[in-house]
Amino acid sequence: MDAILFDLDNTLYSPQRQLFSLIDCRINRYMREVVGIPEAEVDGLRRRYWADYGVTLQGLIRHHDVDPEDYLEYVHDVDVNSRLLPDGPLRTALQSISLRRLVFTNGSRGHAERVLSSLGLENIFEEIFDIRVASYLPKPFPEPYHQVLGSIGIEARRCLMVEDSVENLRTAKELGMGTILVGDGAKPSYVDVQVAAAVQVPEALAHWFAAV
CATH class of the missing domain: 1.10.150.450 (DNA polymerase; domain 1)
Known part of the structure; x- marks a missing residue:
């Protein structure tokens, strides 16, 4: 990956x-x-x-x-800081991932930047891909996935997708990506690994790597 x-x-x-x-x-x-x-x-x-x-x-x-x-x-004109706090353990966990790290959201870039700032995750991600990436067409439509993959120059089979939405992961799997579901609830067959929170993603990578 x-x-x-x-x-x-x-x-x-x-x-x-x-x-x-x-x-x-x-x-x-x-x-x-x-x-x-x-x-x-x-x-x-x-x-x-x-x-x-x-x-x-x-x-x-x-x-x-x-x-x-x-x-x-x-x-997106909301008080992000009223709901989110810096998450040091998450920052440490994400920094431990040696893969290229990117954000792929149906929200706006400005909103994503505010969220990342509130969580203390500045400079953790290489790029933010927002709802504009495919002319406002959102996940789970395949077009934004193709645009993101084309922009980073990587094949789907060499990418992992981390999501709370099973529908968005369905498209990712259909395109050939590895899939990690964040949250509780049933785990569909097209989800490779499920974790309770994003801080556990480095552990989930053991599904693809012998050592993380």
Whole structure:
């Protein structure tokens, strides 16, 4: 293996931190106050857009002519530091991984940079690939994966993907990547290794390497 791709939200930190709930509120507010969607329709539309397009943003682009950059700036305008703290053990664990380390997220680069700063993970990752990498098309669609792999110049079979989303790992496995699921719950057959938290990823690498 040559590279390891890390998801960001609910992967590098525990979902118990409830950071995404702040973003969730901003998405609902954007749909109501900026796009003008009646409050009674917001939840139903979000569920439909998630099912059809993977993220709310794609539905808003396709059906409401929303400016994606305006949306990304608005929904990620949250107080990250109110939910996250520096994670020294995670920093040490990630530094022990000799592979090329990259972030691959459906969020924005700005949001990713703020999260990494709050966790004390500055300068740990070589690059951040965000929702813009494939014209706002998100994981689990294969296009952003191909764009990331093309950008780093590495074949899928030489990459690992670390995620809290089983659907995103399904695409990774279909492309030939090694897969590491972070979190509790059932382990699908296409997941190679499951860990409770990202700090345990170096241990999971024993699945591919005799020694880490």
